[in-house]
Amino acid sequence: MVRRESEAAYTDPAVPVGERVADLLGRMTREEKLAQLGSVWAFSLIEGGRYSAERARAVLRHGLGHVTRVAGATNLKAAQVARVANEVQRFLVTETRLGIPAIVHEEVCSGVMAREATIFPQAIGVASTWEPELNRRLADAVRAQMRAMGSHQGLSPVLDVVRDPRWGRTEETYGEDPYLVARMGVAFVRGLQGASLTEGVIATxxxxxxYGASEGGLNWAPAHLPPRLLREVYLYPFEAAVREAGLQSVMAGYHELDGIPCHGNRELLGDVLRGEWGFEGTVVSDYFAVDDLHSYHHFAGDKRQAAVLALTAGTDVELPATDAYAGALAQALDEGEVGEAELDQAVSRVLRHKFELGLFENPYVDEAAVAVTVDAAPHREVALEIARRSLVLLKNDGLLPLRPGAGTVALIGPNADDARHLLGDYSFAAHVESLMQARERKGLLGQTMTIPDDLEIEESTDGVPTVRDELAARLGDRLRYARGCDVIDTSRDGFDEAVAAAAAADVAVLVLGDRSGLTMEATTGESRDRSSLDLPGVQEDLVRAVVATGTPVVAVLVAGRPVGGDFLHENCAAVLLAWLPGQTGARAIAEVLLGEVNPSGKLPISYPRTVGQIPVFYGHKVSGGRSHWHGDYVDSPVGPRYRFGHGLGYAPFVVERAALDRTEVIAGDSVEVEVTVANIGDRSGEEVVQLYIRDPQASVTRPVLELKGFARVSAGAGERTTIRFDLPTGQLGFYDRNMNYTVETGHIEVYVGFSSDGHTHAGTFTITGDVDRPEVRKAYTGAVHTR
Structure with a gap:
C-alpha cells in the first residue's frame, strides 16, 4: 500500500473544490497528469471473468482518468460489475502514489448498456412521447442503476438534430426540431446529473x-452548415443544456465543419462552448477520434500533431483507451509543441469532476445492494409508460383497435417473434454483437484494438417478451403465426405459409422493419446508413403478397427511422410506428392493437415519401420549394407522407378556443396563449397540444413555422382541458445579419394544434421596442399550465 501525507489539502473534504484541485495538481508528475487525460477498456483489466491485479499494474501505475464500460464492454452481471469497479478503485486509491480514483463511464442511449439493466425505448421513441418529464424519469432511473454499479458518467443525451433519416443514428436522436430536442435533452441532463453530482452521474x-446533418446521410461525413443555421438549429439544444441544466460534459463529433474536424476545432470548443456559454465541464473525445485527426481526416501530420491539435482545441479526455494522449502527447510537451498550461487546464477539469462526484470520499459501492436497484420494478414501469406513449398511429381506416371476439388474427413478419429486434443499437444485446465481431476482426469502428480471447461474450435477451408472446397471452388460439421472411435476407421461402395464414384469418398483423446495431447484419444504427427508405430485404414484397389475400392488414413498423414504400402506406388499413420500443415494447404494441391503451405518440421527425425529398422538414423557409410555381415534383408530391407532430388516437380531440392575452408586447415581456381542447370521442384519451409561431417579415428570412411550446393533456369522453402557454419574447429572436442574437420589433403570428399542419390561428401580436430597456436575453422556453 502506498502511503501519502494525511494533511494534504486535496484529501480534506472541508477544503473548497478549487483549492483541492490546485493542491493535487501541484503534487503531480507529468506522467500522472497525462494518465488523467486517458482511459482504458474495462476488458483489458479482466482475466477469466475476474479483475486481474497483474493486468491493472501494467496500465494503472500512474493513475487513470476514465475506465471504459465495466458493464458495457464485458459480459458481467450487475453485482460483478460493481465488484470489478470497486477493485479498480481500490487499486488506484491504495496502490498509486496520489490515490486518485477513476471515473467509470458507460453508454446510456436506451438505458445503461449493461447485461441486467432496464432497456428503455430508443431516444426517437422517447421523443415521440412529447413528454420531457418522462425522459427525466428515465434518466433518473439510469442514474440510480449506474451509481449502484459504480459508474459515474453516461455518454448521453444525443442532441443531434437530424433531418435526413438515411443516417443510421436517427434512432438515437430526438428528431428534427431544435426546440423539441432541447426540451428532451434538458430533461435528461437534469435527471442524470441530479441535484448534485455527489449522488449524480455526469451527462455527456x-x-x-x-453530426446528424452529414453529407449524403453518411456516418462520419462532413456537415455543410452555414453559421446562422448552425447556431439557430444545431447548436441550440447544446446551448440550452449548458445554460439551463448545467451540463457537465460534451463529446465532440467525428465529422468536420467547414474543413475543421470537431475534435480540433478551437473556435467551436473554446470560443463558443467555453467562451460564450461559460461551459466549465470536460470535453471528451468520441472513441478513437483524436487519432482520427491524423488517420482519418488527414488534418494532422501524425499522432503527435493530432494530440496537440485536440488538446489545444479543448478536448480534455481521450476515449476509449489512451493512445495519442500517451507517448505522442508527452513528446509534444518535450518539444514545446504544446505548453504545460494546456495540460494542467485539462487535468484540472478532470480532477474537479472527481471531487464533485465525491469519489475521493466514497470511491466504492455496496455490492450487495446492486440487485435491488438494477432493473427495479419502478424502472420497468417507467419503460412501459414511455413505450405506451411512444407508439405513433400513422394511419387508421377504422380497423384499430381490434375488437374483442373479432375472429382470428394472423401474425406475420420478421419482427413479430424476435425480442432482439425490439432493441436499439446501444442496448447491451446489440452491442455485444459488436464486441464479438471486433474480436473476430481485431477491430472496432475501423480501428485496431485487442479484445482478450478469454473475455466471455454472449448475447442475451432473457426476459424480453416478443409481440407474439404478448398477443398470444391475450388472443390464445385465435392467433396464427408465420414468420414470412427475415429482415434483410432475400429468401421468399416463407411467403406461402404467411399468405395461407393471412387468407384464413379475419385480420393480418404484419410486424416489419429493422434490426438495429453496429454490425453488418443490422439495417439501422451507428454506421448503418441507407440509400432507400423502403423496408429492407423482401419485406415490401411480403406486404404485397399478404395484402393480395384481401384480408385487412395492420402494419406495425419496428424501426429506427421512417420506413415503408407507397404500397404499404396506401394499402394497409392501419399503420402503427413502434420505433425500437425496448424490453416492454411488445406489451405496449399489443395493448394499443387491442385498444387497452389509446395511442398518443407524435412524430418528432417528418416522414418522407421517398429519399428524393430529403431533406424534408416542417420548419423550412418560404423559398424552400414547397410553394414554387408548379408546386410538386414531376413524379411525386413535395410534402412528406406524414407531417412533423402527426399522430392519431382512438379518441378524437378538437381545439375549441385559442386566444392571446394581448396584441402588443414590449420586447423582454411575455405573451400568454390560452387554448381549450375537447375530447369529442366516446373514450378517454391523450393529445399533445403544439404551439407554433411565424415571423412573417424580418431582416433575415425565417422558417414558415417554429415550434415554441407543447403540452400533453388527457381528458375523458366529452371533457375539456385548458392550457396556458407563457411565450417569452426572448424565445422569438434570431441571429441577425451581424450574427448577433436579436429580438426584432414587428408582428408574430401564433398557431396551435395537434400537428405542424393541423393547426388553428390563435392570433397575432406586435413586439414593440423600449429604448430604456437593456438588450433582451435569449429565452429557451416558457411556462405551461394545464387545468
Whole structure:
C-alpha cells in the first residue's frame, strides 16, 4: 500500500473544490497528469471473468482518468460489475502514489448498456412521447442503476438534430426540431446529473455539433452548415443544456465543419462552448477520434500533431483507451509543441469532476445492494409508460383497435417473434454483437484494438417478451403465426405459409422493419446508413403478397427511422410506428392493437415519401420549394407522407378556443396563449397540444413555422382541458445579419394544434421596442399550465 501525507489539502473534504484541485495538481508528475487525460477498456483489466491485479499494474501505475464500460464492454452481471469497479478503485486509491480514483463511464442511449439493466425505448421513441418529464424519469432511473454499479458518467443525451433519416443514428436522436430536442435533452441532463453530482452521474451531450446533418446521410461525413443555421438549429439544444441544466460534459463529433474536424476545432470548443456559454465541464473525445485527426481526416501530420491539435482545441479526455494522449502527447510537451498550461487546464477539469462526484470520499459501492436497484420494478414501469406513449398511429381506416371476439388474427413478419429486434443499437444485446465481431476482426469502428480471447461474450435477451408472446397471452388460439421472411435476407421461402395464414384469418398483423446495431447484419444504427427508405430485404414484397389475400392488414413498423414504400402506406388499413420500443415494447404494441391503451405518440421527425425529398422538414423557409410555381415534383408530391407532430388516437380531440392575452408586447415581456381542447370521442384519451409561431417579415428570412411550446393533456369522453402557454419574447429572436442574437420589433403570428399542419390561428401580436430597456436575453422556453 502506498502511503501519502494525511494533511494534504486535496484529501480534506472541508477544503473548497478549487483549492483541492490546485493542491493535487501541484503534487503531480507529468506522467500522472497525462494518465488523467486517458482511459482504458474495462476488458483489458479482466482475466477469466475476474479483475486481474497483474493486468491493472501494467496500465494503472500512474493513475487513470476514465475506465471504459465495466458493464458495457464485458459480459458481467450487475453485482460483478460493481465488484470489478470497486477493485479498480481500490487499486488506484491504495496502490498509486496520489490515490486518485477513476471515473467509470458507460453508454446510456436506451438505458445503461449493461447485461441486467432496464432497456428503455430508443431516444426517437422517447421523443415521440412529447413528454420531457418522462425522459427525466428515465434518466433518473439510469442514474440510480449506474451509481449502484459504480459508474459515474453516461455518454448521453444525443442532441443531434437530424433531418435526413438515411443516417443510421436517427434512432438515437430526438428528431428534427431544435426546440423539441432541447426540451428532451434538458430533461435528461437534469435527471442524470441530479441535484448534485455527489449522488449524480455526469451527462455527456453528443455529438458536438451538426453530426446528424452529414453529407449524403453518411456516418462520419462532413456537415455543410452555414453559421446562422448552425447556431439557430444545431447548436441550440447544446446551448440550452449548458445554460439551463448545467451540463457537465460534451463529446465532440467525428465529422468536420467547414474543413475543421470537431475534435480540433478551437473556435467551436473554446470560443463558443467555453467562451460564450461559460461551459466549465470536460470535453471528451468520441472513441478513437483524436487519432482520427491524423488517420482519418488527414488534418494532422501524425499522432503527435493530432494530440496537440485536440488538446489545444479543448478536448480534455481521450476515449476509449489512451493512445495519442500517451507517448505522442508527452513528446509534444518535450518539444514545446504544446505548453504545460494546456495540460494542467485539462487535468484540472478532470480532477474537479472527481471531487464533485465525491469519489475521493466514497470511491466504492455496496455490492450487495446492486440487485435491488438494477432493473427495479419502478424502472420497468417507467419503460412501459414511455413505450405506451411512444407508439405513433400513422394511419387508421377504422380497423384499430381490434375488437374483442373479432375472429382470428394472423401474425406475420420478421419482427413479430424476435425480442432482439425490439432493441436499439446501444442496448447491451446489440452491442455485444459488436464486441464479438471486433474480436473476430481485431477491430472496432475501423480501428485496431485487442479484445482478450478469454473475455466471455454472449448475447442475451432473457426476459424480453416478443409481440407474439404478448398477443398470444391475450388472443390464445385465435392467433396464427408465420414468420414470412427475415429482415434483410432475400429468401421468399416463407411467403406461402404467411399468405395461407393471412387468407384464413379475419385480420393480418404484419410486424416489419429493422434490426438495429453496429454490425453488418443490422439495417439501422451507428454506421448503418441507407440509400432507400423502403423496408429492407423482401419485406415490401411480403406486404404485397399478404395484402393480395384481401384480408385487412395492420402494419406495425419496428424501426429506427421512417420506413415503408407507397404500397404499404396506401394499402394497409392501419399503420402503427413502434420505433425500437425496448424490453416492454411488445406489451405496449399489443395493448394499443387491442385498444387497452389509446395511442398518443407524435412524430418528432417528418416522414418522407421517398429519399428524393430529403431533406424534408416542417420548419423550412418560404423559398424552400414547397410553394414554387408548379408546386410538386414531376413524379411525386413535395410534402412528406406524414407531417412533423402527426399522430392519431382512438379518441378524437378538437381545439375549441385559442386566444392571446394581448396584441402588443414590449420586447423582454411575455405573451400568454390560452387554448381549450375537447375530447369529442366516446373514450378517454391523450393529445399533445403544439404551439407554433411565424415571423412573417424580418431582416433575415425565417422558417414558415417554429415550434415554441407543447403540452400533453388527457381528458375523458366529452371533457375539456385548458392550457396556458407563457411565450417569452426572448424565445422569438434570431441571429441577425451581424450574427448577433436579436429580438426584432414587428408582428408574430401564433398557431396551435395537434400537428405542424393541423393547426388553428390563435392570433397575432406586435413586439414593440423600449429604448430604456437593456438588450433582451435569449429565452429557451416558457411556462405551461394545464387545468
Amino acid at each position: 451531450a453528443k455529438h458536438f455539433v451538426g
